[in-house]
Amino acid sequence: FSQEFAPTSIAAAEIQSMFLDSFLSDPVWLHRYARNAKGEPIPVELLREMKTESLRFGARGLRRGMVVPFAEKAIYELKENELTPERVLQVVRETEHRLLGGDSAMPTLAIPHPWERDTSAYYHSYILAELAVYQTRRFFMRKFGSIVDNPRLGRELTKFYWAPGNSLTFLEYVTNLTGENFSADAAVSELTHPISAAGRDVEEALELEARTPHPAEPVNLNVNLxxxxxxxxxxxxxxxxxxxxxxxxxxxxxxxxxxxxxxxx
Incomplete structure (x- = not known):
């Protein structure tokens, strides 16, 4: 049983959905499954551009997400007599400038989570989950050498991320699967990867896709959907x-x- 309220960990729930989301930017998955109406694969040059952009702006995207929890923290730390619209805007802007070097393209207070009782003070869970996705992907690549269309992933995810339900904490999920304590190391390694290596990364991904077998049987989810x-x-x-x-x-x-x-x- 799982839900977006206690005792379910939001980070634990999000790592599962965000891990699946990560396939949509994986060059191997894109080259195999992102096809136009004529059945033609996504152009390799576009894959290179996408990889380049992800390396150029990936760290900023992560920092942009971090603005929300740090801004919330700053607001909650204000004294009661400081809780004025002007002061709240000031601390939010200060947080944006500290993490992004200037105003955010989308105002932080336009994000609905801090305003809602059910979603306030949990945006940091998205950041934790995103870091864990990097760690999870690195673990699978080291262990299996591939992620897309690899049936062994399902068994690992079932055992370590799905079957335990609410019996474990988010940190225990990650440690039990990867054999390492949760950290930002995998994210830092990926986000500081040289932009100049984007072309080589895509070529290696295409070679991996060519070596990866297609599913031999129709997908059977064993559920009524x-x-x-x-x-x-x-x-x-x-x-x-x-x-x-x-x-x-x-x-x-x-x-x-x-x-x-x-x-x-």
């Missing part, structure tokens, strides 16, 4: 529909939504 948009059922597998069929139906539905939005419908 319904994808809904409000009251509309987009697709489901109640009648034996395969995961691949569901994915295709969802892709078609999403394409229609995108086209309708483009036409202003």
């Amino acid at each position: 319904i994808m809904e948009h409000g009251g509309q059922v987009i697709t489901d597998n109640m009648n034996g529909k395969s995961f691949e069929q569901m994915a295709e139906e969802y892709a078609q539905w999403l394409q229609k939504q995108t086209e309708a939005k483009r036409l202003g419908k």
Whole structure:
């Protein structure tokens, strides 16, 4: 059982979703699965550009996320007689300047989490989870040499991240899987990787993708799955529909939504 309230750790919940999110920027996954309507793969040059941009702005993106918890901390540390709109704005701006060197492109107080009772003072969990994703990916690459379409990952994730449920803390999750104490070392290593190496990184990723076997059998999640948009059922597998069929139906539905939005419908 899991939820976004105690005793569930937000960081533990987020590491699972953010680890899956990380596939969407993995050159191996992108080259294999990011295809246009003609079935053509994403251009290699675009992969190089994406890798370059991730190295150029990755550290700033992480620091941008850190602004929120540090700003919240500064606000909560104010004395009661200091809690004025002007003083709150001042400490938030000071935090932005300290971590980003200037005003944030998106004002920190435009982020809804600090305003809500249920989500205030937990934004740091996203940062912890992001650091843990770097550590998790590094562990898998060292142990298995690949991540995309590697069935061994599922067994590891099931044993160490999913099966324990709320019986462990976030730090225990990470330590039990990776065999190392939680740290920012993997993130620092990746975020300080030379931008000049982006091209070589992509070439190595393409070589890895070429060596990685495609799934030999259809995906079987062993669950009853319904994808809904409000009251509309987009697709489901109640009648034996395969995961691949569901994915295709969802892709078609999403394409229609995108086209309708483009036409202003």
